[in-house]
Amino acid sequence: MLELQGLTKTYKTGDTALSDVSFSVPKGQIVGLIGPSGAGKSTLIRCINRLVEPTSGRIVLGGRDLTGLGVRDLRAQRRRIGMIFQEYALVERLSVMENVLSGRLGYVGFWASFTRRFPPADIQRAYRLLDRVGLMTHADKRADALSGGQRQRVGIARALAQEPELLLVDEPTASLDPKTSRQIMRLLVEICTESGLPAIVNIHDVPLAQQFMQRIIGLRAGQVVFDGTPAQLTESALTEIYGSEDWTAMRKGHEDDKDAEADALRRLSVLPA
Amino acid sequence: MSDFPASWQFRSPKARLALWFGWLCLVALFVWCWQVMNERTIWMFVQDAPKQAADIGGRMWPPRWSYLGELMVPLWDTLNMATLGTLLGVILAVPVAFMAARNTSPFPLILRPIALFIIVASRSINSLIWALLLVAILGPGLLAGIIAIGLRSIGFIGKLLYEGIEETDIRQVEAITATGASQAQVLNYAIVPQILPAFWGITVFRWDINIRESAILGLVGAGGLGLKLQNSLNTLAWPQVTLILLVILATVVLSEWVSAKVRAAII
Numbered sequence: 166m167l168e169l170q171g172l173t174k175t176y177k178t179g180d181t182a183l184s185d186v187s188f189s190v191p192k193g194q195i196v197g198l199i200g201p202s203g204a205g206k207s208t209l210i211r212c213i214n215r216l217v218e219p220t221s222g223r224i225v226l227g228g229r230d231l232t233g234l235g236v237r238d239l240r241a242q243r244r245r246i247g248m249i250f251q252e253y254a255l256v257e258r259l260s261v262m263e264n265v266l267s268g269r270l271g272y273v274g275f276w277a278s279f280t281r282r283f284p285p286a287d288i289q290r291a292y293r294l295l296d297r298v299g300l301m302t303h304a305d306k307r308a309d310a311l312s313g314g315q316r317q318r319v320g321i322a323r324a325l326a327q328e329p330e331l332l333l334v335d336e337p338t339a340s341l342d343p344k345t346s347r348q349i350m351r352l353l354v355e356i357c358t359e360s361g362l363p364a365i366v367n368i369h370d371v372p373l374a375q376q377f378m379q380r381i382i383g384l385r386a387g388q389v390v391f392d393g394t395p396a397q398l399t400e401s402a403l404t405e406i407y408g409s410e411d412w413t414a415m416r417k418g419h420e421d422d423k424d425a426e427a428d429a430l431r432r433l434s435v436l437p438a
Numbered sequence: 439m440s441d442f443p444a445s446w447q448f449r450s451p452k453a454r455l456a457l458w459f460g461w462l463c464l465v466a467l468f469v470w471c472w473q474v475m476n477e478r479t480i481w482m483f484v485q486d487a488p489k490q491a492a493d494i495g496g497r498m499w500p501p502r503w504s505y506l507g508e509l510m511v512p513l514w515d516t517l518n519m520a521t522l523g524t525l526l527g528v529i530l531a532v533p534v535a536f537m538a539a540r541n542t543s544p545f546p547l548i549l550r551p552i553a554l555f556i557i558v559a560s561r562s563i564n565s566l567i568w569a570l571l572l573v574a575i576l577g578p579g580l581l582a583g584i585i586a587i588g589l590r591s592i593g594f595i596g597k598l599l600y601e602g603i604e605e606t607d608i609r610q611v612e613a614i615t616a617t618g619a620s621q622a623q624v625l626n627y628a629i630v631p632q633i634l635p636a637f638w639g640i641t642v643f644r645w646d647i648n649i650r651e652s653a654i655l656g657l658v659g660a661g662g663l664g665l666k667l668q669n670s671l672n673t674l675a676w677p678q679v680t681l682i683l684l685v686i687l688a689t690v691v692l693s694e695w696v697s698a699k700v701r702a703a704i705i
Contacts, residue, residue, distance in 0.1 A: 214616055243615075243617065250613055252609060254609040258631040268617050270619035271619060275622045278623050278627070279626055323613075
């Protein structure tokens with residue numbers, strides 16, 4: 166589905182953020198990208214939809230090379246890639262509905278979007294997605310009136326409104342509490358599984374990654390140093406990615422989170438599926 | 439415990455010396471200015487200032503209320519001049535601001551310096567001077583006043599607006615770009631919503647300033663209340679001057695109130 170070949174990014178300052186990153190993601194696979202701060206996780210995800218221009222290498226999505234596309238073609242290809250952000254990146258002063266519909270901007274002309282006259286099919290899809298993420302009643306609220314978890318749900322609905330073939334998720338839970346984090350991760354995984362949507366999820370929380378991801382890729386200093394299942398992510402593998410540290414402390418923290426998790430489960434069952 | 443230093447100073451000795459020297463210079467400047475002022479002032483005139491002030495005050499009071507009817511049309515002209523001038527300023531300033539902002543300028547290398555120059559040029563000339571020039575070009579009347587107000591407003595609105603545009607949250611722009619939106623759509627969906635409150639605040643604030651400025655533009659022939667003020671001053675009709683000043687005061691208070699209301703409503 167997605168194939169990265171020798172992706173390299175060197176910033177103008179001379180810092181190499183990525184060097185020769187190659188891997189492929191088959192349809193329906195959810196990949197967690199872990200690594201220390203500055204390992205190039207964010208750069209990698211932004212290279213895929215070319216918010217950051219890679220220095221060399223190829224990005225092939227469903228047989229189509231995304232590198233070297235002109236502005237118009239790039240826009241058309243970006244529609245195929247949904248993106249979810251760390252601090253939601255909603256347009257705070259627009260309504261929830263406008264934020265979700267903005268996922269359709271690549272498909273509608275300027276005047277239609279300027280006058281907010283989207284095709285009926287887009288509006289229906291937006292309502293369906295809002296219902297899916299449990300925010301049906303909030304459609305006409307302003308985005309800044311929502312809580313963190315609710316905003317990230319709007320972010321998810323916006324990305325899905327694009328009807329993407331790939332989801333890029335950049336630290337989706339970094340600004341959320343543990344309970345909400347798990348709710349959001351579960352929602353993401355459910356949605357991806359439902360429609361066989363592949364996703365690359367940038368995540369700094371290792372236990373969370375192990376719990377929800379099917380495959381984990383570890384980045385260190387811009388290079389892939391681990392690629393395997395969560396079960397294969399042993400202490401020595403973590404040391405390889407992050408450098409030495411007492412990992413048992415983190416595991417213990419994970420146990421604490423289990424309580425929050427149980428609580429979250431109870432709460433989730435009340436929410437519409 | 440005792441191994442750590444017990445004293446810590448907010449400023450380094452060098453910074454303290456520089457600060458002390460700075461204050462010394464300020465005091466010296468003040469003393470020198472005082473001296474210059476003393477030399478250039480004719481104290482004889484100052485001595486009878488209270489008497490003169492009382493004299494003018496006596497002539498100015500009471501205001502000639504019957505003159506009020508004659509002021510209504512010039513007052514209306516003044517308000518129109520301020521409003522239309524602000525409108526003209528806004529229309530011209532918005533594209534200039536987008537060209538001046540680093541993150542929205544289409545060709546930053548060429549267009550940014552041009553836009554910044556327009557802003558500086560507009561700001562460096564007072565509306566009264568703009569009006570003086572325009573009265574000479576267009577002849578006396580409201581049109582010169584409207585354009586003068588508009589030209590002066592470009593710089594003010596343009597500068598504040600482009601700073602607002604540069605302060606917009608890049609992540610929201612990134613998110614809209616990632617959906618495959620065009621440049622125009624990114625502007626419309628990610629940047630405009632972020633700067634709209636600033637835009638209305640700036641516009642209403644400038645309108646408020648423009649009402650004050652347009653009240654005196656008549657002094658150089660641009661119509662409105664200022665024209666009446668000039669006529670009254672020329673004929674030494676002090677009670678009329680008082681009334682005009684009172685009308686200007688009332689208008690400004692009213693416009694302040696309106697702009698405060700509008701700003702409170704949008705933020």
